[in-house]
Amino acid sequence: MPTHDTGRILRAASTLYTKIDRSLSGKHPAVHVLFGLLYYVIGVASYRFANIESTFSGTFYLHEGYALAIGAAFGLGALPGLALGHFALAWTQGASLGGALLSSGTNVLVVLAAIGFLKSTRFDRALAKPKDYLLLVGASLFPYQMLSRLLGIAMLSFSGMIHDWNTQTILAILWSSLIDESVYQVLIAAVMLTSLAELSRLRPWSYWLKGLAATVGLACVYGFMLWRMADYVHPLHALSFLYLIVMIMTFGFGLHGAAISNLAMLFLLQWANNQHVGPLNELLTTHEQQDSASTFLVGIMLSSCLVGALLREKADKESALVELATRDSLTGLYNRRFFFSAADREARRTAGLNGEILLLCIDLDHFKVINDTRGHAAGDDVLVAMGEILRRECRQTDIAARIGGEEFAILAPDANASATIAERLREAIRQTLSDNPTLAPFTISIGITRLHPSDQTVADAMKRADQALYEAKHLGRDCIVSRDWEPARAPETV
Numbered sequence: 001m002p003t004h005d006t007g008r009i010l011r012a013a014s015t016l017y018t019k020i021d022r023s024l025s026g027k028h029p030a031v032h033v034l035f036g037l038l039y040y041v042i043g044v045a046s047y048r049f050a051n052i053e054s055t056f057s058g059t060f061y062l063h064e065g066y067a068l069a070i071g072a073a074f075g076l077g078a079l080p081g082l083a084l085g086h087f088a089l090a091w092t093q094g095a096s097l098g099g100a101l102l103s104s105g106t107n108v109l110v111v112l113a114a115i116g117f118l119k120s121t122r123f124d125r126a127l128a129k130p131k132d133y134l135l136l137v138g139a140s141l142f143p144y145q146m147l148s149r150l151l152g153i154a155m156l157s158f159s160g161m162i163h164d165w166n167t168q169t170i171l172a173i174l175w176s177s178l179i180d181e182s183v184y185q186v187l188i189a190a191v192m193l194t195s196l197a198e199l200s201r202l203r204p205w206s207y208w209l210k211g212l213a214a215t216v217g218l219a220c221v222y223g224f225m226l227w228r229m230a231d232y233v234h235p236l237h238a239l240s241f242l243y244l245i246v247m248i249m250t251f252g253f254g255l256h257g258a259a260i261s262n263l264a265m266l267f268l269l270q271w272a273n274n275q276h277v278g279p280l281n282e283l284l285t286t287h288e289q290q291d292s293a294s295t296f297l298v299g300i301m302l303s304s305c306l307v308g309a310l311l312r313e314k315a316d317k318e319s320a321l322v323e324l325a326t327r328d329s330l331t332g333l334y335n336r337r338f339f340f341s342a343a344d345r346e347a348r349r350t351a352g353l354n355g356e357i358l359l360l361c362i363d364l365d366h367f368k369v370i371n372d373t374r375g376h377a378a379g380d381d382v383l384v385a386m387g388e389i390l391r392r393e394c395r396q397t398d399i400a401a402r403i404g405g406e407e408f409a410i411l412a413p414d415a416n417a418s419a420t421i422a423e424r425l426r427e428a429i430r431q432t433l434s435d436n437p438t439l440a441p442f443t444i445s446i447g448i449t450r451l452h453p454s455d456q457t458v459a460d461a462m463k464r465a466d467q468a469l470y471e472a473k474h475l476g477r478d479c480i481v482s483r484d485w486e487p488a489r490a491p492e493t494v
Contacts, residue, residue, distance in 0.1 A: 471483070
């Protein structure tokens with residue numbers, strides 16, 4: 001699939017996610033139906049999975065992780081859809097109408113408690129820091145799982161299903177598989193939340209393709225080992241190799257890779273155990289051994305996801321430092337230093353292509369008057385608006401920057417396709433002023449030149465663009481002047 005088509009698909013998916021996020025605040029019925037339908041479908045699959053004769057399936061409920069993720073991502077707006085889905089799931093699984101309503105209500109209370117806990121701790125749904133991942137674990141352990149079990153005990157007592165309550169029975173219900181269920185629930189939630197986070201960041205198609213290829217490749221390798229090499233691999237080696245695979249994905253894709261690879265490996269282990277194949281089959285013969293294996297898997301998931309969160313935080317900090325070093329803080333465009341550095345690299349890359357690179361020097365007309373008459377805040381608004389126009393109108397191959405107070409520059413490779421960029425900018429300004437009547441009116445003057453092979457640096461071409469800009473100012477501003485390279489004249493001889 002062509003790059004631009006895939007990028008368009010990713011942008012459309014990101015836009016859909018944004019629209020869903022906004023529509024939830026307005027209680028859009030279609031979104032609630034969608035969330036409820038997904039909860040029902042995932043819940044049915046989860047119950048069928050739990051009925052498989054396997055070591056871990058009894059504590060692996062996909063719809064709980066889905067509910068935690070949706071609640072963490074969309075907050076209170078997700079509750080109606082989750083209530084609808086849980087009611088349908090409980091009713092179709094054999095509960096009476098009253099029982100389904102009661103179960104749906106308790107589920108809403110549990111999710112509400114988890115949402116309240118996350119909001120009170122300033123949880124970031126992008127899981128950008130280890131703190132956020134640990135908060136998600138905490139929300140699963142206490143407000144979700146513990147409250148759910150307490151409400152379950154109350155329902156069983158109210159219905160009269162259990163008459164002889166004692167401390168041992170209550171503790172058994174509260175603590176049985178609590179850690180396993182919580183970690184598996186968080187795993188599902190982490191997969192969903194990190195996927196939404198990467199989608200909102202508009203990751204390029206290559207990121208998703210590489211992640212898919214790495215996950216499938218490593219899963220095939222591990223699946224082959226479980227299926228064909230059971231007689232040659234010790235169970236502990238199999239678990240150690242699983243940890244190695246998960247860490248490879250973690251270092252390659254951060255928390256997103258850790259969550260997805262953990263989920264894929266867990267499904268493989270479920271399959272191998274259900275088929276009674278693989279080196280772990282003989283190890284998991286007693287309840288104590290199964291608990292030990294579950295504890296080991298929980299350790300792998302928690303540690304790898306924490307490492308992934310740390311790597312994500314480190315990458316975000318490095319990205320922020322790069323932004324500070326290369327971007328103008330007000331407009332978001334590149335700064336002067338980065339512009340000339342990047343422009344020189346582009347000029348060297350296209351050396352010999354005479355006239356194929358266009359350089360535009362842009363200046364806001366009478367900008368000092370705007371500052372003096374309307375204030376510096378109004379001037380900043382104009383600069384921000386100009387930055388937005390440049391980002392919107394320039395192509396991905398163009399380099400746009402703020403190189404001075406009210407001075408901007410654009411380096412546009414393939415000048416023939418960029419011949420109308422100056423007029424597009426002026427038209428975009430007129431449209432912006434029409435759409436924003438409170439914005440101070442402004443115009444721009446533009447000086448244009450083409451890079452020539454004799455230019456040693458872009459700064460040489462910038463001198464011609466500045467001369468063209470000076471001519472535009474002299475002609476009355478709000479106009480465009482182009483100045484091409486002229487060979488130096490030989491000195492006259494007497």
